[in-house]
Amino acid sequence: MKKILIIGSLNMDMVIGMKHxxxxxxxxxxxxxxxxxxxxxxxxAYTAGSLxxxxxxxxxxGNDSHGRALxxxxxxxxxxxxxxxxxxxxxxxxxxxxxxxxxxxxIVVIAGANKACDVEYLKEHDEMIRESDYVIFQMxxxxxxxxxxxxxxxxxxxxxxxxxAPAPENLPDEILxxxxxxxxxxxxxxxxxxxxxxxxxxxxxxxxxxxxxxVKNILVTLGSQGAMLVNEEGVQQYPTRKVDAVDxxxxxxxxxxxxxxxxxxxxxxxxxxxxxxxxxxxxxTRKGAQSSIPxxxxxxxxxxxxxx
Numbered sequence: 001m002k003k004i005l006i007i008g009s010l011n012m013d014m015v016i017g018m019k020h021x022x023x024x025x026x027x028x029x030x031x032x033x034x035x036x037x038x039x040x041x042x043x044x045a046y047t048a049g050s051l052x053x054x055x056x057x058x059x060x061x062g063n064d065s066h067g068r069a070l071x072x073x074x075x076x077x078x079x080x081x082x083x084x085x086x087x088x089x090x091x092x093x094x095x096x097x098x099x100x101x102x103x104x105x106x107i108v109v110i111a112g113a114n115k116a117c118d119v120e121y122l123k124e125h126d127e128m129i130r131e132s133d134y135v136i137f138q139m140x141x142x143x144x145x146x147x148x149x150x151x152x153x154x155x156x157x158x159x160x161x162x163x164x165a166p167a168p169e170n171l172p173d174e175i176l177x178x179x180x181x182x183x184x185x186x187x188x189x190x191x192x193x194x195x196x197x198x199x200x201x202x203x204x205x206x207x208x209x210x211x212x213x214x215v216k217n218i219l220v221t222l223g224s225q226g227a228m229l230v231n232e233e234g235v236q237q238y239p240t241r242k243v244d245a246v247d248x249x250x251x252x253x254x255x256x257x258x259x260x261x262x263x264x265x266x267x268x269x270x271x272x273x274x275x276x277x278x279x280x281x282x283x284x285t286r287k288g289a290q291s292s293i294p295x296x297x298x299x300x301x302x303x304x305x306x307x308x
Contacts, residue, residue: 001054002264005132006257007122007149008041009114009140010059010074010084011093012066013289015249020100030098035066037073038095038289039114040138040165043253049079051279052296053261056080056132058125059141060116062092067113073290083125087113093140103245103284109140109166117141119148129153134260136161139168147175154178159263163256167191177214183256185221203228204235219259219273221252221280227273238270240277241306243285250289255280258299278302 017031037046041059048055057079061067063086070092074081090113098106122129122145129135135153137146137160146162153160161181164171167188176182186198193206200222207218207230217231226240258279262272279299286292 002133003131004048004053004055004134004136004260004264005058005128006041006045006048006055006079006136007058007117007141007146008044008136008138009039009093009109009111009117010042010061010067010070011039011095011109011112011114011140012036012070013038013095013097013249015097015099015288017099021098021104021106034288036288036291037070038097038250039070039093040140040163040253042070042074043250043289043293044136044138044163044257045079046074046077046290047254047257047279047293048261049074049077050293050295051258051261051299052078053257053264055261056083056128058083058117058122058128060085060087060090060113060121062086062090062113063088064092066092066094077290083128085116085121087116090116097249099247099249099287103247105247105249107249111140114141118145121145122149122152126152129158130156132158134159134161134264136163136256136260138163139166143168147172150175150178161256161260163252164188164192165252173213176210179214180216181219181259182210182215182217183219183221183259185252186223189218189220200228200237204230207235217269221255223248223251226277227255229269229273236270238273238277241281241302243281245284247287247292248284249287250292251280251284253289254283254293275299275303278306
């Protein structure tokens with residue numbers, strides 16, 4: 001099985017449930033917070049390991065109770081944690097997540113030790129990039145580290161996946177042309193391309209623009225509508241199964257990691273997207289980030305049931 005390297009953030013998530021999201025100036029009563037391992041990079045690494053991928057992770061933690069809890073939880077997924085760094089000078093990153101009754105969320109991220117996942121740290125762990133086949137990035141570590149990592153991975157001939165979340169205003173063309181799979185959601189592709197609408201037509205137009213800048217594949221996650229793949233072969237939308245969503249936290253991370261696990265096992269793009277859609281459709285029926293991630297057996301069973 002080909003090797004997957006996830007480079008990114010690790011956070012402890014503080015999840016607060018509430019009836020509805022507060023507007024500016026409004027006070028809303030919330031439930032008692034729960035603490036759940038998270039961080040976009042960690043969610044993707046945890047998913048890749050849980051789904052049977054040959055996965056490793058690079059990222060930074062504080063040497064504190066949250067950091068120790070995150071590390072122990074990651075080890076249970078089967079992901080190689082030997083490259084993770086625990087630091088005395090930074091606290092572990094944190095995300096405060098507000099979830100309404102419909103299962104939708106708003107998130108505030110505090111970087112903490114994720115700031116130390118910088119260019120020098122990646123240079124120190126160059127061997128792990130060399131040994132990988134697929135390298136996944138997000139945008140919760142310093143941008144210069146993401147850009148360096150993409151350039152280095154592509155220089156070494158790796159397949160590069162960039163999940164542009166949280167989305168910057170734009171990405172340099174010289175970075176986009178090195179990305180094999182760009183995986184935004186509807187909001188992120190709108191921000192990256194300056195579109196004001198999030199319709200399927202607007203998303204497809206935005207993906208076409210990114211294709212023109214050199215991205216090989218644009219894979220847009222569409223929530224309950226599944227996913228859209230845009231590349232030189234055309235446009236294809238892949239619907240997902242209907243479920244009652246409880247919490248969408250980490251659904252996109254689950255999709256991204258599951259997709260790359262599929263590719264690493266030799267699946268086609270279409271097969272890997274269907275596999276990823278199934279995994280994320282299970283995740284949204286559970287609360288939390290890594291606590292919502294399904295096992296490989298669960299995903300395989302749902303896919304078998306869908307074929308009947």
